[in-house]
Amino acid sequence: MTGTHTTHGARDHARAQGGTVVEAMPTLPASAWPAPPAGVAAGDLTWAEVVAGGNYTNKLVARGTTIRLTDLAGDACAHLLLFNADQPWERLNVADTVKVPWQAYLGAGHPLLSDQGRVLATIVEDSSGAHDALCGTTSLGVNAARYGDGAPQGPSPAGRELFLLGALKHGLGARDVPPSLSFFQGVGVGDDGALTFAGSAGAGRSVTLRAELPLVVLLANVPHPLDPRESYTCTALEVLAWRGAPTAPEDPLWSATPEGERAYLNTDDYATARGLA
């Protein structure tokens, strides 16, 4: 007997649930996160969340925010989309992200570029080295055929379905969900163009991004499209973010490559004209 047959009883029942702790949940305030990264003051944390396998999250973050993604148990796959929060028609362009730096494999120092020749975020640290910018994420029909279901609240959600929900919450729609990239499950390309699924680099690996503009961040934690396992396998993803500054001219990353330097110049030019710098 829960006593929920009256409004007061229902209210008591609902309120009694507050304070429950589960593994996959946001921690608020983020400064209450029990283990801030080394060198980061608890008070600088702006986002602390664990995302279960088969789920997603979204956040609007300030320019300069550092975002660390950690594959807690070794089978996360963090599919990522980024949008300029000021003008979301400017968004992650995976083609430019591999073409402009002349590099198909994501790693430390790699700029994640928009379609406007600007850096949305920079990968500043990477202890995994197993990522993918070619295969995107999964779709409803593909997961239905593969696992028997692909609906966003079903047993085996497709990445695109979760991205779509995240996009809708920012006033965007299906036309705003382009190809994505993913972290923690590696894919290699052979001379003949054939892909090889390399999988995870192991539990506890992390990737750290620096937001170079105000961003809408969409993260879907779902199995990689090439994951060969029969069962839908995806484990928890930890997301921590803290205040920081965008890449500056004195940072070695700024001038590491001529393409990157012009990308940071374009980003700074936009931020200056927009009043963000």
Next chain:
Amino acid sequence: MSATVARGTVVSDETVPARAPWSGVVAAGHVLTIVDLAGNQAVDCLLYRADDTAERYSAADTIAAQGSIFLTTGSVLRSCEGRPLMTVVADDVGRHDTIGGACSKESNTLRYGHHTHHQHACVENFLREGAKWGLGKRDLVSNINWYMNVPVEADGTLGIVDGLSAPGLSVSLRAEVDTLVLVSNCPQVNNPCNGFDPTPVRMIVTAP
């Protein structure tokens, strides 16, 4: 002209000038043949389901489903929902790109320098031609580059290198559903994708 071009009844036959856009709806079952008239001319291409343009070509779904980054005969060009839009039914070249995307004035500034900002670029063609069909900035995604050669080295280094095509070679695409095809006959002059000299291409639609 390749044998493929002559097959079936010609529905339309147009020459796209150098640097120009082109678009058209290819009916389900019809075949679009793109002829590289002068050789090594990149043809940037996007596909949309004609009755619902929110469902569009997805390079990622296409690559993941076939397990390869290169397009050639047998490649199924899939939508963002993983469904077939078109199938490559003939290919004289053997390798086409779908990871390099389109050139833009903005990305040209990164790749070559800010002096290239006011040059022609494929995104300008896609935006202008797409607007005729009610499409806009949000509708542009990673595209196909017919006749463009983009190898990936063992260490991940990739780049647009000299093409494998030659004058008169063609590639033919069968529409699996009514498909809006948006093309930019690439105007890029700063890399070998057009042999540093943009040239016309021919677009022939045939009915079986």
